[in-house]
Amino acid sequence: MQFIESIGATALNFIRAIGKIVIFIFLFFRFIFKPRFYLRHNLKYFIEIFISSIPIIALTGIFSGMVLALQSYTGFSRFSAESAIPNIVVLTLTRELGPVLTGLMISARVGSAIAAEIATMRVTEQIDALKTLNTNYFNYLVTPRVLSLTLAMPIFVTIVDFIGVTGGYLVSVYRLGFNENMYLINTIDFISFSDYLSGVIKATVFGFIISIISCYNGLYSKKGAFGVGSATTNAVVISSILILIFNYFLTEIFF
């Protein structure tokens, strides 16, 4: 009996959490059109996110591209299809690895920071202080973070795509002995705008997911150090799982 009760309680909690997140998303869209907008604060936050994330996504891009070239060579050389490596590297990066790896890295780098910062603000009554100063705390805390990350992700993915392809090129040309002109021609001729666009759309959705989940966990964290810790963990874990789930459905759409 107790076992069934605990299953029921878990299911109810899950449904309740989904309901709260849906309301949270609704609030975001409601407040985004409602003054005050804190434009300067939005711009500042966008620049902060952008600058702090560039090193991590650059490293993600270059090493993914390099590994992808090496692994593809291992497989394709077995049936003399090495010439497909440029195509595979650019296609895998733009359509799949670029947005997913960037999403996961940004979730760990920016999502955790957002959740920890907002949860700490909640614990130390800073959010109450915002209310007492007649500040729309949702527009001050949530809107800049969601907008910044949602708008920054397509740029991040473009950077990862470019750096990743460069990494693949470097390994293929200088390690595997490919002709540099042929590699570039095969890469540029094979990629289409729709491949790039599908990756960019995925990244935009992932940016929205990471920022909404992180802000939600921060804003509704429990009190104390434990609350801050679990808000941060939940933000990263839930965002990462949702990225993988949404990635499948978005891939189905662009298939």
Added chain:
Amino acid sequence: MEIKIEKLSKKFGDNHVLKNINILIEKNKSTIILGKSGCGKSVLLKIIYQLIRNDKGLIFYDKKKFVDIDKFGMLFQYGALFDSLTVAENIAFIDFVDGKKNYKNKVINSLKEVGLTADVYDKHPSEISGGMKKRVALARAIYKNPKVIFLDEPTTGLDPINSDMINELIIRIIKKKKMTAVTITHDIQSALKTGDNYFFLNNGVVEDFGKCNLMLKSKNKLMNEFLMGVKKLQNS
């Protein structure tokens, strides 16, 4: 501003935090709300400030049901300063978020009022002491010249010397700016020093009230137990 609270109740789930509260906060006077931890003091303060809604009862601000919260200022228990902003941006927050830049003189005057110099202007909260943080938080609370100032445990976490300084500062500012003050505190010395009237809350009910200078002569049993408890703690 006079604040009149009538039959106010609030519960969270099954927990009745405030039950049928009636309080009159007199204009330009300092009202102290006393009580043990968890008796509903902070909830009451937040309801008066309109940060949370009451379930039952009415609050009249100068005989009106609605009030612009720009007329209020609040000093939080631990300051609640924004870590990512400088002292100046914290104090002038309402101007800072609006993108105004001509707040320097006003901030320096506010710093002077709370006994600080312009040296801390560009510092972050993490770079100043606990006592200074409290003063900066007080400067932020009075920056917009509120009609009512709410003080949540103003002396918590401070040593006796700093506590005394904060109390003196509060008395001076309230008198100078002719503000109504509502203070939550456990600190009897602070209550006696800064308060005109007091209300003693126990389990969400007003058990005792009166003039602060007569507080120690209260005949209410629970109030006396509270005073004795605080005294014992201070002696130990």
